Amino acid sequence: MTRPIVSIKNVTKRYPGVVAVDDVSFDIMPNEFFALLGPSGCGKTTLLRMIAGLETSGTGDIIVDGQNMEGVPANKRPVNMVFQSYAVFPHMTVRNNVAYGLKVTGVAADEIAPRVEEALEMVQMGAMADRKPDQLSGGQRQRVALARALVKRPKVLLLDEPLSALDAKLREHMQLELARLQQVIGITFIIVTHDQDEALSMADRIAVMEKGGVRQIAGPEELYEKPQSRFVADFIGKINLIDATVSGTSSVGVTCMAKGLGRVVVPHDGAASGSVSLAVRPEKLVLADTAPSSGADISAKGVIRDVAYYGDVSNVFVTCPDGLELAVNVQNDRAAAGLLENGREVYVSWHPSDTLILQE
Amino acid sequence: MARRKSKRGPLDYAKSPWLIGFGLITFILLYAPIAQLIAFSFNDSKRNIVWRGFTTKYYAKAWNDPALVEAFVNSITIAVMCTMVATIIGTATALWLWRFRFPAKSAAEGVMALPIVIPEICMGVAVLVMYSRFGSWMRGVETGPLHWLNEFWAIWPPLNLDAFTIARIWNEFFSVWPLNLGAITAAHIAFSFPFVAVVVRARLAGFNREFEEASKDLGASEWQTFWNVVLPFMMPGVIAGALLSFTLSLDDFVITFFTAGPETNTFPVKVYSLVRRGVSPDINAASTVLIVITLVATIIAMRMQAPSKTEG
Numbered sequence: 001m002t003r004p005i006v007s008i009k010n011v012t013k014r015y016p017g018v019v020a021v022d023d024v025s026f027d028i029m030p031n032e033f034f035a036l037l038g039p040s041g042c043g044k045t046t047l048l049r050m051i052a053g054l055e056t057s058g059t060g061d062i063i064v065d066g067q068n069m070e071g072v073p074a075n076k077r078p079v080n081m082v083f084q085s086y087a088v089f090p091h092m093t094v095r096n097n098v099a100y101g102l103k104v105t106g107v108a109a110d111e112i113a114p115r116v117e118e119a120l121e122m123v124q125m126g127a128m129a130d131r132k133p134d135q136l137s138g139g140q141r142q143r144v145a146l147a148r149a150l151v152k153r154p155k156v157l158l159l160d161e162p163l164s165a166l167d168a169k170l171r172e173h174m175q176l177e178l179a180r181l182q183q184v185i186g187i188t189f190i191i192v193t194h195d196q197d198e199a200l201s202m203a204d205r206i207a208v209m210e211k212g213g214v215r216q217i218a219g220p221e222e223l224y225e226k227p228q229s230r231f232v233a234d235f236i237g238k239i240n241l242i243d244a245t246v247s248g249t250s251s252v253g254v255t256c257m258a259k260g261l262g263r264v265v266v267p268h269d270g271a272a273s274g275s276v277s278l279a280v281r282p283e284k285l286v287l288a289d290t291a292p293s294s295g296a297d298i299s300a301k302g303v304i305r306d307v308a309y310y311g312d313v314s315n316v317f318v319t320c321p322d323g324l325e326l327a328v329n330v331q332n333d334r335a336a337a338g339l340l341e342n343g344r345e346v347y348v349s350w351h352p353s354d355t356l357i358l359q360e
Numbered sequence: 361m362a363r364r365k366s367k368r369g370p371l372d373y374a375k376s377p378w379l380i381g382f383g384l385i386t387f388i389l390l391y392a393p394i395a396q397l398i399a400f401s402f403n404d405s406k407r408n409i410v411w412r413g414f415t416t417k418y419y420a421k422a423w424n425d426p427a428l429v430e431a432f433v434n435s436i437t438i439a440v441m442c443t444m445v446a447t448i449i450g451t452a453t454a455l456w457l458w459r460f461r462f463p464a465k466s467a468a469e470g471v472m473a474l475p476i477v478i479p480e481i482c483m484g485v486a487v488l489v490m491y492s493r494f495g496s497w498m499r500g501v502e503t504g505p506l507h508w509l510n511e512f513w514a515i516w517p518p519l520n521l522d523a524f525t526i527a528r529i530w531n532e533f534f535s536v537w538p539l540n541l542g543a544i545t546a547a548h549i550a551f552s553f554p555f556v557a558v559v560v561r562a563r564l565a566g567f568n569r570e571f572e573e574a575s576k577d578l579g580a581s582e583w584q585t586f587w588n589v590v591l592p593f594m595m596p597g598v599i600a601g602a603l604l605s606f607t608l609s610l611d612d613f614v615i616t617f618f619t620a621g622p623e624t625n626t627f628p629v630k631v632y633s634l635v636r637r638g639v640s641p642d643i644n645a646a647s648t649v650l651i652v653i654t655l656v657a658t659i660i661a662m663r664m665q666a667p668s669k670t671e672g
């Protein structure tokens with residue numbers, strides 16, 4: 001097994017009255033695109049800044065490339081950061097911004113120029129090398145920030161909410177660009193984001209954080225399809241959470257009494273007991289005018305309360321008995337035409353295997 | 361004819377003839393005296409009343425008046441010394457207040473800004489009282505509150521100094537130009553450095569801490585970060601503050617009047633004493649030169665602040 005490039009071991013950071021990072025441990029492998037994902041205030045940025053050495057006085061060990069970072073100041077660490085505000089120095093040209101990190105560490109002048117050119121080419125900013133930051137757009141400034149960090153040839157590149165200041169179209173473009181860049185350069189990227197789409201589309205692995213702790217670390221698909229907790233299920237994508245009580249376990253699965261659905265049997269490996277949540281993604285749900293013919297499906301009869309139209313899909317909210325609200329994703333194809341009207345009676349159904357049982 | 365209802369917004373005031381007229385009058389009231397001052401410095405008449413033809417002889421006359429030239433040179437010297445020291449102290453104060461958290465910080469900030477709000481006349485009196493007290497201490501060094509200095513020097517035999525020698529050396533030292541301007545300069549520094557501090561502090565408030573962190577992250581030390589990132593950022597504030605302290609010092613009358621000794625005169629104080637005997641055109645000429653110097657300094661400072669194309 002290869003040695004992890006970054007090891008986080010029992011890292012804790014307290015602010016007066018708050019535990020920002022609460023006993024976090026995990027490893028990041030070389031060449032991995034790793035995302036720290038969570039709502040604001042979950043400690044993800046603090047953890048990133050601790051790796052960069054910009055937050056100190058935490059406990060636990062941060063090991064980068066086999067070297068313990070304890071007591072190593074930010075300017076001596078083999079990591080570089082792309083800041084949320086990009087922090088491109090306003091009084092320097094693009095070229096001088098990129099050269100800065102080499103100049104201050106005493107890299108020979110004849111080595112600086114070609115490395116700066118190379119880094120600028122990498123982010124396609126070679127033509128703008130002599131501009132000042134105030135003559136650049138947000139996306140271009142971000143490229144400068146990227147080049148400035150990459151020219152240092154860090155072992156790990158840290159990105160703090162790099163795309164949050166960009167508009168939607170540009171953000172999508174930069175997501176692809178970052179993923180491409182990471183593959184080309186072949187170094188480890190650690191990105192902090194609150195945007196699950198960003199994490200899912202770019203990262204190899206994602207650590208979902210909440211209240212200073214890591215709730216789950218997994219690849220995008222596993223995280224989406226097999227969330228291990230209500231929090232993760234709810235945070236990653238949209239999900240219907242249905243309160244239920246386990247009444248028995250058999251070889252077929254777990255039998256529960258669910259709110260609005262009655263008795264359902266859900267395949268589940270592992271134990272389940274007491275009150276649980278049944279979780280099912282909106283796109284797994286099917287709407288129909290008539291009751292489903294297959295008796296194996298879980299189904300409920302309800303009334304369409306609201307339809308949110310998104311062009312390619314519609315989000316349909318259906319009120320079922322017992323006050324159960326289900327969100328259903330419907331492709332806007334011919335079959336859906338005419339079906340989606342407020343107040344219409346419909347049947348919602350899905351396959352039991354698409355249901356997850358989440359213990360509270 | 362139907363009266364047209366005005367649809368002017370609050371910022372369209374330039375369309376109102378009344379306001380244009382009012383603005384014009386204000387403008388004239390502000391600048392006409394200066395224009396007149398400059399114009400009459402070229403007037404071939406002893407009195408500032410009627411225009412009698414162009415001449416530059418009053419510039420020559422002002423130039424040949426040693427007292428006026430001395431006062432003028434004193435003023436410039438004081439302003440330059442004051443600007444250098446006040447800019448450094450003010451910038452350091454601004455950095456300190458911006459960078460560090462300490463107990464009673466807001467109180468320190470308030471006290472720092474006191475010289476800005478205290479009436480100048482009070483500052484003048486206060487400085488006068490302090491200087492005269494200090495002077496009497498130096499005179500009565502053997503018996504006065506500073507008598508301990510005597511014993512202090514006495515225990516260092518190699519120098520063989522007594523208090524009178526010290527006082528004499530002190531007095532001689534501070535009667536040599538430009539050290540004899542020290543008292544005025546110190547007073548000027550005291551009231552002008554808070555202006556520098558306030559201006560630089562305002563500039564620093566817009567500093568994004570991520571610049572500093574980015575610099576360190578890229579491998580720069582604290583000092584490299586300060587010289588390459590923090591200082592260039594606050595430079596416009598430093599220059600503006602320096603300019604402010606230069607003009608404040610140059611035209612200060614009240615505090616200077618209280619601190620100037622019999623042998624030291626500054627331009628404003630000299631002009632005041634001359635004007636009591638009527639305004640003569642050579643004062644106009646000297647004032648015009650002062651205005652030109654101030655304008656040139658301002659233009660140079662503004663040029664320095666303008667973003668340069670070549671180097672960051």
